[in-house]
Amino acid sequence: MRLTLVLAAAMLGVSVMGVGLVRAATYSEPSAGPIVVPTDQKLGPADGTTGSCAGAPVQAERELRGMWLTTVMNIDWPSRPGLPEAQVKAEYLKWLDLAVARRHNAIFVHVRPSGDAFWPSAYAPWSEWLTGKRDGKSPGWDPMEFMVAEAHARNLEFHAWFNPYRGTQPGPDGPGADFGKLAPNHPLLKHRDWAIAYPDGKTARLYFDPGNPAARKFVEDAMLEAVAKYDIDGVHFDDFFYPYPEGGGSTFKDDASFAKRTNKSLGRAAWRRANVDTLVHEMSDRIKQLKPWVKFGISPFGIWRNKTTDPSGSDSHGLESYDAQFADTRKWVREGWLDYVVPQLYWAIGFDKADYAKVLPWWVQTVKGTEVQLYVGQGDYRVGEKGPWKQPDQLDRQLALNDRYGVQGSVHFSARQVQADKLGSVTRYTTNHYAAPALLPTMKKLPLEIPGTPRATAARRTGSTVTIEWQAGGGPEPVSWALYRVDAATPQKAALVATGRRGSQDVVDPAPPAAEATYCMSGLDRSGNESPLSSPVSVSP
CATH class of the missing domain: 2.60.40.10 (Immunoglobulins)
Structure with missing residues (x-):
C-alpha cells in the first residue's frame, strides 16, 4: 500500500499503502444514472444475530470495520522516530480512541514494515521508525504487548501487518541498498546471498529473495514469532511481494536463485508466482498449526488481471498483479489459503481504467462459493484529489455499493486520513454506514466455541x-x-x-x-x- 514510486500509467496514477510518490491520473467523469447490481451477483447480507429480546427481534450489523495504522516513514504512528515511551503510548491510544469513535471493530498495525520489528525479536532489529536509530538496541519496553492489550481492552481486533520480503527502505540518509547503514543485527548482513537490491540508483532498497528457500523460511519464522508470542487476532500482508515494476531499465536480479530452481521446466514468471504461492500456502498452514483461531488475510492490488488479457479477469485496464508482481491472488482465494482478502480498490466510481463499480463485482464473484471473506480496502487518502475525489460522497457511495453486494467489511487507508476527515467524507460515511456498532462476521472455518448464555x-x-x-x-x-x-x-x-x-x-x-x-x-x-x-x-x- 504504499506510496512506492511507480509508472503512473501502469499504476493508474494510484499507489497503495507505503512510501514514495503518487502521480496524478486523468479521470473520466462517473457515468450517470444508478448502478444496477445484477441479481445473480448479490451475496445478501452478512450473517447476523438471531433471536429476540422481550419479543422484539434483535438487529445487529455483521461487518468488519477497520483502518490501517502505518508506521513506515512514520506516516501515521509514531508521529516521529525516537519518542519517549510515554508519548508513543499516548499517541497510540489516541488512534484507538479514533477507531472507537468511528465505530470500528478492528485495527491493522504495521509491525514489520521493512525486515524490522515492533517487538523484541530474535529475527529482526528494532524498527528505526520507533527507536529513531539503526543500532538494533531495545527501547526498553514491548510495544506489541501494549498495542494488543489496549486494542482488546476496547474490543478491537488486532491484526498484525507484516511486509514479508522488504528488507530496507530508501531515504535521504539510507539505508536503501547500503549494507553499511544496516543495524548490526540485521539478518541481511549475515546472509547477503538472501538480499536483492531493486531498483537501480538512489531509490534502491533491499529485498529478501523470494526465490531463496532459506530466506523464505526465515521471513516466515520471523512473522510466526509474533504469532506465538502475542495474542493477535490476525496476520495481515499488504500488496508487497515481488516489487512493483519501477521502470528505468531496472530488473530484479534473481538469476542465482532462478538457476537453482528445482523445477527446471518453469519459466521465470511461473517460477516467481510459485515462490509467492509457497509463502502464502506455508504461512496459512503454519499459522493454523500454531494458533487455529488466528485469521490470515492479504490486501492485494485491486486488479488480478484485465479481461483483455485473460477472460477470467476484471473489466479494467491497469497494472495486473498476476504478471507485474507474480501474485496469483485469485488462486489464494480459491485454494482457501486465506481467511479474508482486502483488495485495494482505490479508484473512483466511473474511473475509466479501473471503475470501482466494475472491479468490485469481480471480487464478489471471486470469493463466491469459498469460505474467504471479502473486505474492501477503501482509499480515504484520495479524498480531495481532482476529479471524482473532489466529491465528498465518493466513499459514501462506494460503501453503499459494498452493502448492496453483501461485502463483509472495509479497511480504510490510512488512520491519518480517517482522522483528517477531508471534505467531511469520513463523517458522511460514518453517519450513513457506521451509525451503530457492528459485530465481526463469523468465520465458519475457524474454531467454534460458543459461550454459554449470560x-x-x-x-x-x-x-x-x-x-x-x-x-x-x-x-x-x-x-x-x-x-x-x-x-x-x-x-x-x-x-x-x-x-x-x-x-x-x-x-x-x-x-x-x-x-x-x-x-x-x-x-x-x-x-x-x-x-x-x-x-x-x-x-x-
Missing part, C-alpha cells in the same frame, strides 16, 4: 449511562459481549447499542433513552460466534 441480573442508571449487571452462563467463557436494547422509540426491534471485551470494561449502554428501556445481552467467542440472548432486564426512567 445471565443479566439487573439494569441500573448511573448518571447518563445504564450499566447491566451480569454473570457468565455455563459452558465456555465469552471473549466479548454484545448489548441489545428495546425502547419506546424502536419497539419493533432490539438494536445493538454496545459491545465490549470481557474483563476490560463494564457492560454499559453509553447513550440510553430517558424513558424505560429493556436490555438483553449475549457472549461471543473470538471467532464471532454468539451465544443465545440472556433474559431481559429493564430500567425505569
Whole structure:
C-alpha cells in the first residue's frame, strides 16, 4: 500500500499503502444514472444475530470495520522516530480512541514494515521508525504487548501487518541498498546471498529473495514469532511481494536463485508466482498449526488481471498483479489459503481504467462459493484529489455499493486520513454506514466455541449511562459481549447499542433513552460466534 514510486500509467496514477510518490491520473467523469447490481451477483447480507429480546427481534450489523495504522516513514504512528515511551503510548491510544469513535471493530498495525520489528525479536532489529536509530538496541519496553492489550481492552481486533520480503527502505540518509547503514543485527548482513537490491540508483532498497528457500523460511519464522508470542487476532500482508515494476531499465536480479530452481521446466514468471504461492500456502498452514483461531488475510492490488488479457479477469485496464508482481491472488482465494482478502480498490466510481463499480463485482464473484471473506480496502487518502475525489460522497457511495453486494467489511487507508476527515467524507460515511456498532462476521472455518448464555441480573442508571449487571452462563467463557436494547422509540426491534471485551470494561449502554428501556445481552467467542440472548432486564426512567 504504499506510496512506492511507480509508472503512473501502469499504476493508474494510484499507489497503495507505503512510501514514495503518487502521480496524478486523468479521470473520466462517473457515468450517470444508478448502478444496477445484477441479481445473480448479490451475496445478501452478512450473517447476523438471531433471536429476540422481550419479543422484539434483535438487529445487529455483521461487518468488519477497520483502518490501517502505518508506521513506515512514520506516516501515521509514531508521529516521529525516537519518542519517549510515554508519548508513543499516548499517541497510540489516541488512534484507538479514533477507531472507537468511528465505530470500528478492528485495527491493522504495521509491525514489520521493512525486515524490522515492533517487538523484541530474535529475527529482526528494532524498527528505526520507533527507536529513531539503526543500532538494533531495545527501547526498553514491548510495544506489541501494549498495542494488543489496549486494542482488546476496547474490543478491537488486532491484526498484525507484516511486509514479508522488504528488507530496507530508501531515504535521504539510507539505508536503501547500503549494507553499511544496516543495524548490526540485521539478518541481511549475515546472509547477503538472501538480499536483492531493486531498483537501480538512489531509490534502491533491499529485498529478501523470494526465490531463496532459506530466506523464505526465515521471513516466515520471523512473522510466526509474533504469532506465538502475542495474542493477535490476525496476520495481515499488504500488496508487497515481488516489487512493483519501477521502470528505468531496472530488473530484479534473481538469476542465482532462478538457476537453482528445482523445477527446471518453469519459466521465470511461473517460477516467481510459485515462490509467492509457497509463502502464502506455508504461512496459512503454519499459522493454523500454531494458533487455529488466528485469521490470515492479504490486501492485494485491486486488479488480478484485465479481461483483455485473460477472460477470467476484471473489466479494467491497469497494472495486473498476476504478471507485474507474480501474485496469483485469485488462486489464494480459491485454494482457501486465506481467511479474508482486502483488495485495494482505490479508484473512483466511473474511473475509466479501473471503475470501482466494475472491479468490485469481480471480487464478489471471486470469493463466491469459498469460505474467504471479502473486505474492501477503501482509499480515504484520495479524498480531495481532482476529479471524482473532489466529491465528498465518493466513499459514501462506494460503501453503499459494498452493502448492496453483501461485502463483509472495509479497511480504510490510512488512520491519518480517517482522522483528517477531508471534505467531511469520513463523517458522511460514518453517519450513513457506521451509525451503530457492528459485530465481526463469523468465520465458519475457524474454531467454534460458543459461550454459554449470560445471565443479566439487573439494569441500573448511573448518571447518563445504564450499566447491566451480569454473570457468565455455563459452558465456555465469552471473549466479548454484545448489548441489545428495546425502547419506546424502536419497539419493533432490539438494536445493538454496545459491545465490549470481557474483563476490560463494564457492560454499559453509553447513550440510553430517558424513558424505560429493556436490555438483553449475549457472549461471543473470538471467532464471532454468539451465544443465545440472556433474559431481559429493564430500567425505569
